[in-house]
Amino acid sequence: MTADRTLTIATASLFVGIAVLGLKVAAWWFTGSVALYSDALESIVNVVTAITALVAVRLARRPADAALPYGYHKAEYFSAVVVGVMIIVAAILILREAFYGFLEPRVPNAPMEGLAISVAATVINFVWANVLKTQGRKARSPSLEADGRHLMTDVVSTIGVLAGLGLVYLTGWAQLDAILAALVALNILWSGWGVIRESVGGLMDVAVPxxxxxxxxxxxxxxxxxxxxxxxxxxxxxxxxxxxxxxxxxxxxxxxxxxxxxxxxxxxxxxxxxxxxxxxxxxxxxxxxxxxxxxxx
CATH class of the missing domain: 3.30.70.1350 (Cation efflux protein, cytoplasmic domain)
Structure with missing residues (x-):
């Protein structure tokens, strides 16, 4: 894959992230759900990581010079580390909201509208996550691959949230909403650790497979x-x-x-x-x- 195509994909990822963030904020606004709020927070991280990946991909394209005679290719590993840290920060924020939501539980409003919007955002994320992972492997781009893995984690989290919210509406057990948000946070923490671990390996000059x-x-x-x-x-x-x-x-x-x-x-x-x-x-x-x-x- 050409460097220009990699840059185009990284740029598109930013716009996709902004669109999905808008949808998830709308889903939370309709329902007031703590779980959907946590899902929207994770999408903010998606936008930040997309910006980070875009900067890293642009930097990695620079040719070697006197200051960096081996090139700027490791910039993408730094980007992936930043992505991992941002994922962990999002998880901590979500755990905080889940804690307060558990202390003051309430059944979310407007279930159908919020769920429909969240489903649309999840479909977009699923499609784009597969694009990023596939193209990232072809381009051997740690930034694109890290972004794709994080988006797929977001998809899995959202599916769990949607299934759980269905149970909240059916049973009226309001605290389940906060419990779901906490589970989303734990899943995000695991994803962030995985991204950081792989990126540090690249920074340490890991051998080829x-x-x-x-x-x-x-x-x-x-x-x-x-x-x-x-x-x-x-x-x-x-x-x-x-x-x-x-x-x-x-x-x-x-x-x-x-x-x-x-x-x-x-x-x-x-x-x-x-x-x-x-x-x-x-x-x-x-x-x-x-x-x-x-x-x-």
């Missing part, structure tokens, strides 16, 4: 004819970029041109196998061979 590591080793082994071994293979993920570096041991008598040709061959095949990759190869003479390298060719 095991399957990708295996593929990298196979490509190096199959395209290093003339070399002796490759060792100290390391990988890390930074936003959409994959970084690979390793040591390539060649015969001591090999010319620089021949060693460089082997490196070019390996790099070309790695770029075919792994998208958006940056490769660093350190060439060493045969007396540097470890004979226990990760890949022996």
């Amino acid at each position: 095991v399957d990708t590591q295996k593929l990298i080793r196979e490509v190096i082994s199959a395209n290093a004819e003339g070399a002796i071994e490759a060792h100290d293979i390391r990988t890390r993920q930074a936003g959409k970029l994959t970084f690979i570096d390793f040591h390539l041991v060649v015969p001591g008598a090999m010319s620089v041109d021949d060693a460089h040709a082997i490196c070019d061959s390996i790099e070309a095949k790695l770029r075919e196998a792994v998208k958006d990759v940056q490769i660093t190869i350190h060439v060493e003479p045969e007396n540097k061979a470890k004979h226990s390298g990760i890949v022996v060719v």
Whole structure:
């Protein structure tokens, strides 16, 4: 996916978030439900996270420069951490409202109008959450994926709220409204923790998945004819970029041109196998061979 398309999706996400927020505020205004109020609070977070994701995606597009020679791709991980923190803040606010709602319970008003509006907002969120998750994976964008996962959590929470409100209207048990709001908050807390945990992994230069590591080793082994071994293979993920570096041991008598040709061959095949990759190869003479390298060719 092109950077322009990623930016377009991030921009659209902001407008979708604003539209859904308007619908959920209307649903709460019609009913006075604490649970629907908590749902609207979460949508405020959705708008904030959409703004954060948009800023991060724009920043990540900037080319590497003297200040950040490896690029700005990690900006998206910072964005995802902010999203996680905002999710947790929303959960705390919802728990506060649920507490007061439990102390002073009342059956919500205008059930059908409020429920209908909330259902419409949920359908929009469900569709857009799937778009964000799918496109985020294609673009390898942590910001879009985090936004999509949060929206899907919002969908699940709202479905639970709507089902519970139906029981409130049927049974007249007003405190159930506040209990539902508290359950929504707990679900949001779990979602926020998941987003922060994954994003911190990216900031800590987590290695690429095991399957990708295996593929990298196979490509190096199959395209290093003339070399002796490759060792100290390391990988890390930074936003959409994959970084690979390793040591390539060649015969001591090999010319620089021949060693460089082997490196070019390996790099070309790695770029075919792994998208958006940056490769660093350190060439060493045969007396540097470890004979226990990760890949022996």
